Amino acid sequence: MLKLNRISLTQRAGIFATATGMMIVLFLHFPFDGYRNKELVVTRYAIESCPEPVDPRKDGIGAVVAEIDVVKRCPDQKEWQYLPFSQWESEAPVFRIFTKASTAAIALTFIGILGAIWVWLFRQFGIDKSTLQDR
Known part of the structure; x- marks a missing residue:
């Protein structure tokens, strides 16, 4: 019987890249100074x-x-x-393209989906040792 093994090195790299990309987008949006809402x-x-x-x-x-x-x-x-959420703006974004909260949320969602696809594509299957019997 096949089952998923532990997370492979390729999957770990994808998870790390996803988390790093999300942190970069959050930093570029810079919500820490508040929002114009x-x-x-x-x-x-x-x-x-x-x-x-x-x-x-x-x-x-x-x-x-x-x-x-x-x-x-x-x-x-x-x-x-x-204002409606789609018009909220960060007070001090690093890049103007990430001024709107909705743009940052869409970018974070996209990066998260890419990371999930990466982990799913590089999953590894192995043999479940509990199903093997000495013959």
């Missing part, structure tokens, strides 16, 4: 011009006070709305 959307327009609201995540408490002042003085309503 919100955008400012105008919900009601003002008649006169108003200053732009500031993102409170970036400028701290001073931005919150400035935002409250803008809301008091201007009837223009702007809100931060969450």
Whole structure:
């Protein structure tokens, strides 16, 4: 009876290459600084011009006070709305091609599929010793 032996050296090389490729893509995407997953959307327009609201995540408490002042003085309503996942962007990618989170996820999936195909193609079969009997 045939069964899969342990992982061969060729399969180990494929697993190593797959893991290395995935780590490289993750580094090039660089999700460690966070994501741009919100955008400012105008919900009601003002008649006169108003200053732009500031993102409170970036400028701290001073931005919150400035935002409250803008809301008091201007009837223009702007809100931060969450973007769909396909439009999320990394704050500081190493390469621009990996800016979008969906692009990095597709690249990671592709590399994982290639690695799985590699391991499957180079599997080795052997003889199961438990089925052999002394004759």
